[in-house]
Amino acid sequence: MVDFGGWDMPLNYGSQIEEHHAVRQHAGLFDVSHMRALDLSGARAGECLRLLLANDVARLKDPGKALYSCMLNEAGGILDDLIVYRLGDGQFRVVVNAGTADKDQAWISAHAAPLEVRVAARSDQALLAIQGPEARAHVAALLSPPDAARALSLDVFVGAQIGAWFIARTGYTGEDGFEIMLPAEAAEELWRALTARGVRCCGLGARDTLRLEAGMNLYGLDMDEHTHPLESGLEWTVAWDPPERNFIGRAALERVRGAGTVPRLCGLVLEERAVMRAHQRVIVPEEGEGMITSGTFSPTLARSIALARLPAGSVREVQVEVRGKLLPARVVRPPFVRHGRALVQV
Amino acid sequence: MSNAPADRRYARSHEWVRDLGDGTVEIGISDHAQSSLGDLVFVEVPETGRTLAAGEACAVVESVKAASDIYSPLSGTVVAVNEQLASAPELINQQPYEAGWIFRLRPADGAGVAALLDAKAYLAVADSE
Numbered sequence A: 001m002v003d004f005g006g007w008d009m010p011l012n013y014g015s016q017i018e019e020h021h022a023v024r025q026h027a028g029l030f031d032v033s034h035m036r037a038l039d040l041s042g043a044r045a046g047e048c049l050r051l052l053l054a055n056d057v058a059r060l061k062d063p064g065k066a067l068y069s070c071m072l073n074e075a076g077g078i079l080d081d082l083i084v085y086r087l088g089d090g091q092f093r094v095v096v097n098a099g100t101a102d103k104d105q106a107w108i109s110a111h112a113a114p115l116e117v118r119v120a121a122r123s124d125q126a127l128l129a130i131q132g133p134e135a136r137a138h139v140a141a142l143l144s145p146p147d148a149a150r151a152l153s154l155d156v157f158v159g160a161q162i163g164a165w166f167i168a169r170t171g172y173t174g175e176d177g178f179e180i181m182l183p184a185e186a187a188e189e190l191w192r193a194l195t196a197r198g199v200r201c202c203g204l205g206a207r208d209t210l211r212l213e214a215g216m217n218l219y220g221l222d223m224d225e226h227t228h229p230l231e232s233g234l235e236w237t238v239a240w241d242p243p244e245r246n247f248i249g250r251a252a253l254e255r256v257r258g259a260g261t262v263p264r265l266c267g268l269v270l271e272e273r274a275v276m277r278a279h280q281r282v283i284v285p286e287e288g289e290g291m292i293t294s295g296t297f298s299p300t301l302a303r304s305i306a307l308a309r310l311p312a313g314s315v316r317e318v319q320v321e322v323r324g325k326l327l328p329a330r331v332v333r334p335p336f337v338r339h340g341r342a343l344v345q346v
Numbered sequence B: 001m002s003n004a005p006a007d008r009r010y011a012r013s014h015e016w017v018r019d020l021g022d023g024t025v026e027i028g029i030s031d032h033a034q035s036s037l038g039d040l041v042f043v044e045v046p047e048t049g050r051t052l053a054a055g056e057a058c059a060v061v062e063s064v065k066a067a068s069d070i071y072s073p074l075s076g077t078v079v080a081v082n083e084q085l086a087s088a089p090e091l092i093n094q095q096p097y098e099a100g101w102i103f104r105l106r107p108a109d110g111a112g113v114a115a116l117l118d119a120k121a122y123l124a125v126a127d128s129e
Helices: A016-025 A045-052 A101-115 A135-140 A145-152 A184-196 A204-213 A250-259 B031-037 B090-094 B119-127
Strands: A002-004 A007-009 A028-031 A036-041 A066-072 A078-088 A091-096 A118-121 A125-131 A159-162 A165-168 A177-183 A264-270 A281-284 A288-298 A303-310 A317-322 A325-332 B015-019 B025-029 B040-044 B057-063 B067-071 B076-081 B103-107
Touching (some): A016 A204, A028 A184, A036 A045, A045 A101, A078 A101, A091 A101, A101 A118, A125 A135, A135 A145, A145 A159, A204 A288, A204 A303, A264 A288, A264 A317, A281 A303, A303 A317, B040 B090
Antiparallel strands (some): A028 A125, A036 A091, A036 A118, A125 A177, A159 A165, A165 A177, A264 A303, A264 A325, A281 A288, A281 A317, B025 B103, B057 B067
């Protein structure tokens, strides 16, 4: 067990690598109730989020549709990354990271109050993630036929309230699956029902190797208040249009963009048998130095992979300083693995 | 709760030593050590023929969590290494006291063994961590 954002959480339930493979090949279960859900309601809730988020909730036309976004400070630094669902007219749900939850809630509430938007933390709810190629079928098997049909008809990045559960086809593993928000007192029963079906319990360790293989950033390592989306591989989440939408951090980001060269967040694959870790130095020939932001051993590739922030440029061959030695690594474009398949050559 | 067989001696740095009865000893890491490290992914063994001083870092075990040095509990010469670990580092997790041995040593003298812990004393050290 480790402390994670104030929560006692298991690194693994036995073997992190077996948990990882279970998610890539079958189905795994994660208790991610440490993440905080905030419900925003009020006629101007959409306007509030169009100010707070770098991505644009106006893109969420249909109820249940979800969007991934950064929330920035005025300097363009990333306060957090989050998922926002449009639940209905003037109704949104935002799911934020545990470590930043108190700060996020204060920040969002401060901007919501003048717009008469209410912000409610859903601490009454638990959040379970069921991920893997067989995940959706396991969940459907626990539902009545009409509810199962509804759950299975959900498109990627869409959620719906189905009975007492809010079921969304989202996740943090690079596999298909659901995240289910449900009353906290009902979570244990769902957990037991899924594990009884052979869905494997997974800890934070497997969650980290899965998200890194999927090329997904981890807040606090790959990005934080002192880095902006453009140097964090997240420009695709910044909605520049319409130009008149003046979200917090926009002016700063436009200055960065106008200034030209921006460091890049890249994927690295180590050519030798060792493991890259966060904060190790990366030597980029001709261009200078960069740093590993998060690194691990990829169980799918049986190689070490990492995300690294490197100087702007197009160099493909770099060296990483691992335990006093300079080892060759190759720059690749994440994701490394998606839907059980390796996307980079090793 | 980790285990430690009584037929061998232990270093405080979590290596075990087993007397093979032919003037050599076998060395590996304890169940407590493998369990704390988590799934092992790479093992770097010493070269055969290398002379080691007691307490010298001579191997590396790397897990999903971290890399860790292995220290030779005794002075001596490396006479064999476990070649299987190159392709199957998980042997250390699965059978730390048998198939997961790391290297064999011909000790320079018999004196070092007495300074090592017996199983009971080692478990007391491991459990206090």
